[in-house]
Amino acid sequence: MKEFYIYTQNMTVGYGKQPLIEKIEIRLRRGEILTLIGPNGAGKSTILKSITRQLSLLGGTVYLDGRSLEEMSGREMARRLAVVMTERIRPELMTCQDVVASGRYPYTGRLGILGEEDWKKVHEAMELVYAGDLACRDFSQISDGQRQRILLARAICQEPEAIVLDEPTSFLDIRHKLELLTILKQMVREKRLAVVMSLHELDLAQKISDQVVCVHGNVIEKYGAPEEIFSDSYIEKLYGMTRGSYNAAFGCLEMEPAQGSPRVFVIGGGGWGIPVYRRLQREGIPFAAGVLHENDVDYPVAKALASRVITQRPFEPVGEEAYLQAAQVLKSCEKALCPIPVFGSMNERNHKLKELALRQGILLDNPGKNTYNER
Amino acid sequence: MMNKKVCLRYWISFLLLALLLVILVLWNVNSGSVSLSPREIVKILLYREGEDTALHIIWDIRLPRILSAIILGGALSVSGFLLQTFFGNPIAGPFVLGISSGAKLVVSLVMIFLLGRGILVGSGTMILAAFLGAMISMGFVLAVSHRVKRMSMLVVCGVMIGYICSAVTDFLITFADDSNIVNLHNWSLGSFSGLNWEHVSLMAAVVFITLFIVFFMSKPIGAYQLGEGYARNMGVNIKLFRLALILLSSVLSACVTAFAGPISFVGIAVPHLVKSLLKTAKPILVIPACFLGGGVFCLFCDFIARTVFAPTELSISSVTAVLGAPVVIYMMVRRQGKGM
Numbered sequence: 001m002k003e004f005y006i007y008t009q010n011m012t013v014g015y016g017k018q019p020l021i022e023k024i025e026i027r028l029r030r031g032e033i034l035t036l037i038g039p040n041g042a043g044k045s046t047i048l049k050s051i052t053r054q055l056s057l058l059g060g061t062v063y064l065d066g067r068s069l070e071e072m073s074g075r076e077m078a079r080r081l082a083v084v085m086t087e088r089i090r091p092e093l094m095t096c097q098d099v100v101a102s103g104r105y106p107y108t109g110r111l112g113i114l115g116e117e118d119w120k121k122v123h124e125a126m127e128l129v130y131a132g133d134l135a136c137r138d139f140s141q142i143s144d145g146q147r148q149r150i151l152l153a154r155a156i157c158q159e160p161e162a163i164v165l166d167e168p169t170s171f172l173d174i175r176h177k178l179e180l181l182t183i184l185k186q187m188v189r190e191k192r193l194a195v196v197m198s199l200h201e202l203d204l205a206q207k208i209s210d211q212v213v214c215v216h217g218n219v220i221e222k223y224g225a226p227e228e229i230f231s232d233s234y235i236e237k238l239y240g241m242t243r244g245s246y247n248a249a250f251g252c253l254e255m256e257p258a259q260g261s262p263r264v265f266v267i268g269g270g271g272w273g274i275p276v277y278r279r280l281q282r283e284g285i286p287f288a289a290g291v292l293h294e295n296d297v298d299y300p301v302a303k304a305l306a307s308r309v310i311t312q313r314p315f316e317p318v319g320e321e322a323y324l325q326a327a328q329v330l331k332s333c334e335k336a337l338c339p340i341p342v343f344g345s346m347n348e349r350n351h352k353l354k355e356l357a358l359r360q361g362i363l364l365d366n367p368g369k370n371t372y373n374e375r
Numbered sequence: 376m377m378n379k380k381v382c383l384r385y386w387i388s389f390l391l392l393a394l395l396l397v398i399l400v401l402w403n404v405n406s407g408s409v410s411l412s413p414r415e416i417v418k419i420l421l422y423r424e425g426e427d428t429a430l431h432i433i434w435d436i437r438l439p440r441i442l443s444a445i446i447l448g449g450a451l452s453v454s455g456f457l458l459q460t461f462f463g464n465p466i467a468g469p470f471v472l473g474i475s476s477g478a479k480l481v482v483s484l485v486m487i488f489l490l491g492r493g494i495l496v497g498s499g500t501m502i503l504a505a506f507l508g509a510m511i512s513m514g515f516v517l518a519v520s521h522r523v524k525r526m527s528m529l530v531v532c533g534v535m536i537g538y539i540c541s542a543v544t545d546f547l548i549t550f551a552d553d554s555n556i557v558n559l560h561n562w563s564l565g566s567f568s569g570l571n572w573e574h575v576s577l578m579a580a581v582v583f584i585t586l587f588i589v590f591f592m593s594k595p596i597g598a599y600q601l602g603e604g605y606a607r608n609m610g611v612n613i614k615l616f617r618l619a620l621i622l623l624s625s626v627l628s629a630c631v632t633a634f635a636g637p638i639s640f641v642g643i644a645v646p647h648l649v650k651s652l653l654k655t656a657k658p659i660l661v662i663p664a665c666f667l668g669g670g671v672f673c674l675f676c677d678f679i680a681r682t683v684f685a686p687t688e689l690s691i692s693s694v695t696a697v698l699g700a701p702v703v704i705y706m707m708v709r710r711q712g713k714g715m
Contacts, residue, residue, distance in 0.1 A: 054607055074610020083608045091600050092465065093656040105598055105609040111659060112594030136378070 005030045005065060005194040006051070006162055012059035013043065013050040019058050020046050021218055028194045028211065030161060033185070035205045036198040038215035039239050044198040045086065047215065048166050051196060052083050065161065078106035082155035084148070086166040090140045096150045097135040100126055103157035125157035126150075129183050145176030152180065156187060163187075165197035169204065177201065181208050203251025206230050214238050245304045254304035255281055262288035262307050265330040265357070267338040267350050273298035276339050281305045288333065290326040291318045291350055318349040326353055336363045385660055388652045392667040396445070399674040403441050404433065406678065408686055435571065441674065443570045443578065447631045448641060448673025449666035450582045452649070453589060454627035455642025456665050460596050460658075461620045464526045465706060468642030469509075469628035472529075473536030475639075477512025478505035478632035479563060480540040486559060487551045498577045498633065505629035512536055513625055541637075565636035565692035567677050574634055581630045586666060589623055592616075593658035600656060638673070639692045640699025645669045647706055672698075 001007060007027040014020035021043045028034045036044040049055040051062055053069055062069040065080050072080075082103065091099065103125070104118045114122070126132050129149040134142060139150065148168055155163050168184070169177040185208055188195055199205040205212060205226070212229045214222040216238050222229050230248040235241075243256045258280070264287040266276050273289060274297070280287045289302035290310030302309045310326045312318045330336055336357035343351040357363040404416055409432055411419075419425045419433045455468040469475045485504040489496050519532045548559055561568070595616050598606040607613050631638060649668040650656050676694040683689065 052608060054604055074612065076610075078608060078610040081608070083604065085602075085604045087602065087604065089602045089605070091602075091656070093650055093654060094600070098655070098657070099601065102598060102601055102605070102609075105594070108594070110591065110594065112597055113659070 001027075001063070002066060003029055004063075006063065006196065008051070008060060008062050010060035011050065011057060011062060013046050013055065014058050015046065015055070017058070021215065021220065022059070024060070024220055026196075026211075026213060026223070028162075028196065030194045031188060031192040032210040033188055033195040033197070033208055034211040034213060035209035036196070036213045036215055037200075037202060037205050037238070038221075042215040043218070044215050045166055048164055048196065048198060052081060052164050053077065054083075075106045078158065078160075080160055081162045081164065082158040082160035084151045084155050084163065084165040084168050086168075086170060088147075092140075094139045095136050096131065096139050096142065096146075097122060097126070099139050099150055100153045100157050103154040106158065121159070122157055125153040128156060128187070129153045143176075144171040145173070145179065148172060148176070148180055149183070152183065152187075156191075160193070162194040162196070165195065167198050167200060169199060169201060177204065184208075202230070202235060202246070206248070206251055247300050247304065249300065254301065257281060257305045257307055258284045258286040260286040260307065261332070262286050262329060263334050264288070265290070265326075265333040265336040266302075266306075267336065267340065267353050267357070268292060268298045268302065269296050269340050269347055269350065271297045272339040272341070274301050276337055277301050277305045288326075288329045290329070291322045291347070291353070293318075293346070317346050320349075323349040323352065327356055330357060330362075331360065334362065336360070338363065381655075385653060385655075388664065389667070391652075392664060392671060395671045396667060396674070399671060399678065400441055400445075403444075403674060403678050404437055406682055407432065407437060439570050439572055439575045440567050440677070442575050443634060444567045444673045444677045445670035446575070446578050446582050447567070447635050447638070448645075448669035448671075448676075450578075450586070450627040450669070451631045451638060451641045452645035452665040452669030452672070453586060453662060454624040454631070456646040456658075456661060457589065457596075457620050457624035457627075458642065459646060460599060461617065461624070462520070462526065462529070463602075465647060466526065466530055466643060466703065468640070469624065469631075470537070470637060470639045470642060471703075472512070472516050472533035473540060474509045474512045474516070474533075474625065474628050475632050475637035476537035476540035476544075477515075478508035478629050479637050480544050481505065481508030481511065482633060483544045483547050483559065483563060487547055491551075498574055501633035502577075502581060502630055505633035506626060508540075509625040509629040509632070512540070513621055517621075561690075562636045564690035565638045565695075566680075566688070566690055567635050567673075568681075568688065570634060578630055578634055582627065585623055585626050585630075586662070588619075590659075590662055592619065592623075593662055596620075596658040596662075600658075635691065637692060639696045640703055641669060641672060641676075641695050643706070644695075644699035644702040645672050647702060648672075 004027045008024050011024040012019045012022045013024065024047065026034060036047060038044055046055065050057055069077065101114055101122045104114055104121065105112065107118060108114055126135060129152050131146065131149050131153055134146060134150065168180060172180065181204055184195065187193055209226050212224065212226050213220055214229060221238065232246055232248050235246045235248060245254050247254060263285055264280060266273055266287055266289045268276065268289055269292055277289065286307040288308035289306040291312050292299045292302055292309060293312050293314055295314040308329060310322055310329065312322045330353060338354045405413065411429055415425055415429060416433065419430055423430065451469065458467040458469060458472065459465050482501055482504045485500065486496050515536055516533055520529050523529055544563055548563060551559060595606065595611045598609045598611050599616065603613055645668045646665050649661060649664045653660055653664060676698060677691055680689040680691050680694045
């Protein structure tokens, strides 16, 4: 167990006397990021609060730096573990510099006056999160993105060996989400921090985490490397998704497909199909897609949104069998669309499909226009 | 590495407060129903020489009153600052939360009970009674604060508690023995009059010891300003800290009530003004500045109370309300504007 910086043994957490999640065992080395994912109210924050001693444990032990957290003094803990909490704070009349400086608390004397060395650390921390220019700004008057960076700087300034963050990316736009996590990752690498955090963004969790913990229905349902956790079907189950679907490879969400037998046939491939699929789904028109190679970028989206997908094995030209199937479906459709402008040796038969649609008189020539709903 | 301009601001603010205090002290010494020339006053103050009546007026009436106003005004402001820290809201204060009124009620009860039996009430007993009353009110406020999330509701509850306590106090006073009514009545409205050196030394002891402790708590208070969670992570023992805040702020406001009765709005207005002057909320600066500012504010109010309609004296609370309430209203409006 010595190799792990933070680990728990048989930890039970909850509010009051009611255990919420039992038998939690996590192990984290320095230089690693562990992310908690799971639906709202599953207990992610409860776990984080228990690890940071904000909540008392209902059972088991948390070890930090090889020692039980409960035996540590406040100062000993503060020098090892910093937090960034999800609750918004709005301190009165504090500059960003003051907020960051509050991280020096465990190092200053009885009156909490910062020395030259401490101020240097404060400025270093602010530079690390690219917030040097914010030093004298009022903390309550900066943007959410800046605020999270300042709070991260505050945590860094505490010179911890571990940081616990509760949903650090909530309220941030995509640019600031990426920025914050990039800075965090950089810190982890440079300072060999152990990071435990909760995230709502699965795509980011998948990309940044070394370990992922799935909290669901009062248990830790899964715990492992992101490769082991992120499959389409598991994520849908974890969040109890009943409408739409999750694509783990792209980390994106798709709406649920329109119901019914296909009314439009889309001859797609190479990414040209995706905007058409999305549009048809939006307008509530069930459609068929084909013939798609199973490794085509269009394929996962078509699979999520189309009521029928005709496919071909990867790296093979579209075969006769797939063509015949597609032709049959196409004939039963009211309209056909062919957004792809070029054909090659692999999708020659799709060209044949297009000609068939033309002969049938159902091919709409300009898929960009809003013409699908014509009857 | 602290910004030079900021440092300068702190220095100037403190100098300004100190200067105001000195000016007000001199002004107060110099004003009153018996007029004395500055030369006489200097003589009396420095050499204790002069006419007996004048000596008596300066040394036994004006000086104790001035010192009481400074010490109690300062105590009240610091008490307000502590309560604001505790509730995380700048509109909390001993008067609006009903703590002063609770103290007043218990003090009246004790006085009427003891005086009725011919027992003289000492200052120590008064402080204890006021502290008890403050704690009872505080208990109510805390019980309510667990149930209501919104601070405005808490303040409304505090005001209600204050009204109930005041009503009961008035009721008691109306039915108290004649001999003590006048005295009790004056006190229950708030006044710095009738305090002697014995009172001053006792209040100074209580207030300065408390302030000393408060000053050495400025580090955890600073951490607490970022919220309970961050303070806990910094290693602050939250339970102990909150208890200390309650006890210390109650001792301070109880001491004020015991000697001068309830004084309104100083606890909110002064910390706010001081923070705006310093442009910071750092406790290590705000606590001493609050004490100075409270002294200045109360000295000024007392000056108005006793000179504007002389020889009739206004109750100190009416003056502090007239000057302090607009500040409080301004704060509330500004906070509302920010959508908090």
